[in-house]
Amino acid sequence: MTAVTAPTREAFRPAMHYASKDTWLNDPNGLIYYEGNYHLYYQNNPFGNVWGNMSWGHATSTNLITWTEQPVAIACDEYEDIFSGSVVYDQHNTSGLGDGTVAPLVAIYTSAYKENSQHAGIQAQSLAWSTDGGYTWSKYHGNPVLNRSSANFRDPKVFRYNGPAGAYWVMVAVEALDFTVVMYRSDDLKSWDYLSSFGPANATGGVWECPDLFPLPLDGNEDLIRWVLTVNLNPGGPNGGSAGQYFVGEFDGVTFRSETTVTEGDQDPARLTEYHWLDWGRDYYAAVSFSNVPDGRRLMMAWMNNWQYGNDIPTSPWRSPMSLVREVSLVTSEGTPHLTQQAVIDPAALTRTVAYTELDVDGIRSVAGGGAVQLIEVTFVPGSADEFGLVIRGNGNEGTRIGIRPGDGRLLVDRTVSGNTAFHGAFSSIDTAPLRAMDGAYSLRIFVDHCSVEIFAQDGEVTLTELIFPDPSGTGVSLYTSGGTAKVASLRLTTLA
The missing domain is CATH 2.115.10.20 (Glycosyl hydrolase domain; family 43)
Known part of the structure; x- marks a missing residue:
């Protein structure tokens, strides 16, 4: 767990969200x-x-x-x-x-x-x-x-x-x-x-x-x-x-x-x-x-x-x-x-994009195109894995896990190792929402900012919003599975700021 000292706290100021x-x-x-x-x-x-x-x-x-x-x-x-x-x-x-x-x-x-x-x-x-x-x-x-x-x-x-x-x-x-x-x-x-x-x-x-x-x-x-x-x-x-x-x-x-x-x-x-x-x-x-x-x-x-x-x-x-x-x-x-x-997003902000199709995932797979402020659009097709998803704002030791458990019909966000979680005892959490497959797939639209993640799942049918306080150096994105394999039908990472 990384302790964030006072001089770095302004690094959490959002680029896409209003703060005074x-x-x-x-x-x-x-x-x-x-x-x-x-x-x-x-x-x-x-x-x-x-x-x-x-x-x-x-x-x-x-x-x-x-x-x-x-x-x-x-x-x-x-x-x-x-x-x-x-x-x-x-x-x-x-x-x-x-x-x-x-x-x-x-x-x-x-x-x-x-x-x-x-x-x-x-x-x-x-x-x-x-x-x-x-x-x-x-x-x-x-x-x-x-x-x-x-x-x-x-x-x-x-x-x-x-x-x-x-x-x-x-x-x-x-x-x-x-x-x-x-x-x-x-x-x-x-x-x-x-x-x-x-x-x-x-x-x-x-x-x-x-x-x-x-x-x-x-x-x-x-x-x-x-x-x-x-x-x-x-x-x-x-x-x-x-x-x-x-x-x-x-x-x-x-x-x-x-x-x-x-x-x-x-x-x-x-x-x-x-x-x-x-x-x-x-x-x-x-x-x-x-x-x-x-x-x-x-x-x-x-x-x-x-x-x-x-x-x-x-x-x-x-x-x-x-x-x-x-x-x-x-x-x-x-x-x-x-x-x-x-x-609501200004189309002019959608500029630098890295795109992938038909990725097989078995374990952990890093992808290029990470960032501190970005839009991630991904569609998963389940395989044999008990859980699959992404780790965002990662640096190898920390990150925020966004996962899907198809057997339980749940979407989850794990911020227990997302960065600074020690400032309050109630912050560290694994939070979940119900999520059902549509046409055999799961699509997520994820807005990542310096201190937040907003997830719009299955065309906005389910949303899940969380604050995170990652190390500023943590900008990596990885795909993962546990207990088997899954496929990423498409993945787009767009830098927003």
């Missing part, structure tokens, strides 16, 4: 496309690189890959921390917060009130608005606009509903300790009326946070719309710690009804793998989708970390990256609707 310059970040907030720019707001400590002083940081991008850090958007003060929320484009100025010529962007966020406030100890929902494209924000004088007198009512995601029940704003938020999503409606973003609640259901091993609700066509059929409700929980994920789950069903403008609920009330630990997970890895949390994206695309982004060890990861002066942006679709798989996910 020198501060802490966690949940993505207020994701929106507006006038040619994608805006990423996020939970941010402007004064340090551990959690605290929660404010909304801000970054912008035109391509979802290269991000420019902007000044803090909405700052904490002596009365409130600024917890998670969302941003909408109030095109028709229903809120009245526009200036008469420009329709406002309106942020709906959780005020976590401090002792100095008349609402001390309460979490309630508040507004801020911007008329300069999301760069400067003013808090609404009438905050909070929705108060349940609860200490754990948070994370509002707001969208414009237009359906049989009418046209109005809908908010989904959580009562975190009750494992419940609560839904409200408003005509002006200021006055809110209760609609309904959902939960507890499926995974309830930790508090519920950061919900989202959106429609998607099933199997590309615009006449067959389903609604997807996502909710993140901490802890209680399929491999431990933080994770995100989702439900698929119907929303009539008032009530969400799930058709994919496995258990109601308290979760059944024996059925954990039957639930629908946004990602099976340890480091994909607080995922929410962008608003106002052209062509109706549904794009999501998450915090790439885990609350078990989030404050301790060995990076400096920054701490925590975001995931790649993913486009999500809804498909029928084994008779049930499931999300599939594809990483």
